[in-house]
Amino acid sequence: MLETALHAYPAARGAAHADDRGVVLPRHFGDAAREYRALREGAALVDLGFRTVVRAVGVDRVTFLQGMLSNDVAALRPGEGCPALLLTIQGRVVADVRVAATDETILLDVDVRARDAFVEALERLVVADEVEFVPPEAPVALVGLEGPHAERLVGENLAPYAHREIEVADIPVRVVRASEVGGPGLVLHVAGGRAPALWDALVARGAEPCGMEALEGRRVEVGVPRVGLDMDLTVLALEVPVEDALSTTKGCYLGQEVVARGTARGHVNRGLVGLVIDGPVPPGGAPLVRDGKDVGRLTTVAYAFGLDAPAALGFVRREHWEPGTELRVPHGHAVTLARVAALPLA
Structure with a gap:
């Protein structure tokens, strides 16, 4: 621990x-x-303390990360930053990252629970590049x-x-x-x-x-996804609301072809939505059911103080994600109602 x-x-x-x-x-x-x-x-x-910092050092740090991360690292001047994702080649989420450029390094702020997978994924792709990923001094x-x-x-x-x-x-x-x-x-x-x-x-x-x-x-x-709960290796970048982390103008990056195809198609088959909970509070991971069929799953469940009620984020198939749609959440011996609601919920 x-x-x-x-x-x-x-x-x-x-x-x-x-x-x-x-x-x-x-x-x-x-x-x-x-x-x-x-x-x-x-x-x-x-x-x-659930987040940590990784330093990218070496003369090739910018060009290497430009080809790996989903946002435009090469455009950053010292003192600037951006959100980004590291994706697999299939466009699935390894980690979210806050990028901060300095004169001598690039600081990468990542979830501590995703740090090892993040660094290992990057290091596997270093060939002749002069770049290292190290802890703070x-x-x-x-x-x-x-x-x-x-x-x-x-x-x-x-x-x-x-x-x-x-x-x-x-x-x-x-x-x-x-x-x-x-x-x-x-x-x-x-x-x-x-x-x-x-x-x-x-x-x-x-x-x-x-x-x-x-x-x-x-x-x-407000519908901000968290890696390990709402984003992981089963989730495509386009299925979660992370538009600010995806550059549409830079060149190729890991997973970019999948993102570009999905963007051109104009939709994905499921997406992360907000849900208002009515009944016994279900756990994250519980299925979402409509007319007896699984149509999604809960990811994060929390008490929404602005609603004075429990609420959740969850993945729902596109034919059921319209606000107002009522879904059932079976868990244990209980069945809870989950109503799709527009974000932000409060």
Whole structure:
């Protein structure tokens, strides 16, 4: 079980922790509804220890990644960034990645649970290229600052995915304009040993510590897919809402032919949709049924605070994905109603 750089620190300040697919993360800090309000209306402070940083170094790092990742890495200048995917040749999702270009390296922010598969997939394709994928020179912790007041708390106003080295309360950080829930937010890269001090400094400025319960609820409401839950090697890139991570103008990249064919055809056979749950809460992975036939499956199930009800993301076949369509979810001895709803749910 992986513990984050902040694990012992929030625990000492009232966080209730739980295993999140192999990573111990704060579920809440005593009042998940209040934490949700901070995500929507203020500034919410999130332990992003479920993500990590890989450094791409070497003179061929840009050209190599341009041929591997789904977005236009070659167009980035130092201080700029973009979202991207690493796909298989069949167009299926290995990992999502936030790319940040610097003068001497490219920083790749990936889910820690997908890191090994991500690096191994890239390294298998290195032939004569001068590029390596290595950890940061010193341990780095990622801290999220989500909500409309996030930028004010650190005094930065950045373009999407742009990044800059600054100091917050005399603590050196790299601040990246990015969000786990598709809203206004920042990701702060900080030396692992300074993460508790950064946490305290942001709380002193008005940030509200926020656990995964509120974060996942908001993520489901807005329909942001997470690798390992809503995206994996069974999922085509075009089946999930990741348009910002797919360049339509760059040259070839791994899986690009499948993406181009699907785009030209104009549709896929299934897609990730939002669902409002009515009845006993089913688990992720439960089937979605219409007229006695399986037509999809749930991927993420969470409490949607904006709806005051449970909600889910799930894959549904295109003939059943119209908002308002009612599906059944058999699980255990129960059957729950799941109603397709337009995103965002709240």
